[in-house]
Amino acid sequence: MVKQFEKQFIGGEWKLGNDVEHVNEDKNPYTQETLLKIQGANTADVDEAYQAARKAQKEWMDKTPQERSEIVKKAVGIMKERQTEIIEWLIKEGGATKIKAGLEVRLAKGITEEAASFPMRTEGRVLPTNTPAEESFVIHRPVGVIGIISPWNFPFHLTMRSLAPAIAAGNGVVIKPASDSPVTGGLLPASIFEEAGVPKGLVNVTVGSGSEIGDYFVAHPIPGFISFTGSTPVGKNIASQAMSGKKIKQVALELGGNSPFIVLDDADIEEAAHALIVSKFMHSGQICMAANRAIVVEAVFDTFVHKVEERVKELVSGDPTDEKTVIGPIINQKQTDQIQEIIQQAKESGAKFLVEGTVKGQLVEPFVIVSEDPDLEIFHREIFGPVLPILKVKDTEAAIEAANDTEYGLSSALFTKDLAKGRALANRIEAGMCHINGLTVDDQPNAPFGGEKNSGIGRFNGEWVLEEFTRVQWVTTNSGKGQYPF
Helix, strand or coil: CCCHHHCEEECCEEECCCEEEEEEEEECCCCCCEEEEEEECCHHHHHHHHHHHHHHHHHHCCCCHHHHHHHHHHHHHHHHHCHHHHHHHHHHHHCCCHHHHHHHHHHHHHHHHHHCCHHHHCCCEEECCCCCCEEEEEEEEECCEEEEECCCCCHHHHHHHHHHHHHHCCCEEEEECCCCCCHHHHHHHHHHHHHHCCCCCCEEECCCCHHHHHHHHHHCCCCCEEEEECCHHHHHHHHHHHHHCCCCCEEEEECCCCEEEEECCCCCHHHHHHHHHHHHHHHHHCCCCCEEEEEEEHHHHHHHHHHHHHHHCCCCECCCCCCCCCECCCCCHHHHHHHHHHHHHHHHCCCEEEEECCEECCEECCEEEEECCCCCHHHCCCCCCCEEEEEEECCHHHHHHHHHCCCEECCCEEECCCHHHHHHHHCCCCCCCCEECCCCCCCCCCCCECCEECCEECCECHHHHHHHCEEEEEEEEECCCCCCCC
16 A cells, blocks of 8 residues: 555556656654655646546546445545544654544545535526526536645545545546645545546546646646645635636635634633633644634633643643644644744743743644733734643723734634623624634534635535535526527
8 A cells, every 4th residue: 555655646547756856755743754755746747637637527527416426425435444544644644643633534534425415416596587488597517627735734634625525526636735744635535536436537646846836736727626725825826826827717725724712701711721722732733723822801811721721731742643642743843943933932022931841853742821912923823833822801892802803714712601692792703613612623514614814715515615616507598589689
């Protein structure tokens, strides 16, 4: 199996990439062991992959809904059979703890099971018309070919979140996984659909450096849609490339986040503290939905912070293969350096450190920082690590103002015992998702997932991703003679 994953997957074949100058070295972020090396794909490989996807898609879209659904259902069954293998790869390639890896597989199975229903849920409409003898229809057609660029933090799930719906809706796919997760973000999902029996060429994977194939992958004239999950700066560039090429294409962008976790004076403090710990420290904070900052009203601030401090000190950091580990390694040294820079900036700004972990290689232990200054930089940038800043505010109004004081708008959480008040306040929070008395980290296969402002455009999951991955076409038929203006 490993030998297979040392190659690209193009046109239904496992083959070496043509970029002899760039070799992707896939490393275990905890042990630094080299798992495998993949000779990179170049623009010729990307072109071959898109050509293969286009050819296969023309036949695939004509399959019956039941045939397409059965293939996706088979993929779900294969994921269950290969669950141990998937979890092992998530741990050794991405530094996932067993807790996080198990969650990721459950999420991926959930959206794939949801996608299996899509072929039977793709419906049209008959519209009224003022033209005699005319019938007016609205139908949904596949986009054609979809390019998927997946991230390294939840690579398996976030690839499957686009891949399974795209296939179910009748599209062909080319995947470009992140360099830190080529197996779990591309090659492993492709192997599952290969085993499920998709036609050769319908699913392709090109593993290559961004400098070599990044812009070409997006601007290529064949794909009609680009699905991207990653940072906001890269997402903005992808949107620009998608609009500036020979063919304008639509995009779905799930980008950065600065999710607020608001605690009001009538909150269940014990429950809120527990939820914050999970929302912040799941996968060492390397989640776009992570509670990037807590915002707590002064009436309960001291009590709440004490509970959080106690719980954080109990978290186990270290080997991700250990069942008890909650905090595993950061994905790479570059990301580790950025987290250390954020910590240092907070120190220089005068923030108070309640919990100060240590940094050992790529293992960053938890940090908890408190301040009353909403202008500190740490409250305004995405941390993507196990560093929790907590802001003290005067009251509910100040909390909502602080929550919206960001360029991002992905997820949010608000704790209050008054659910009616919570729902009213949720309407004032500028975010695509708001969870009252819940985690900021939530992703359900039948609920719309996506953000506002610089957290992206478009929605994933359920009927919303089905809308993204199909195109509306208006069709009329006329059985009589036309009535024309001249």
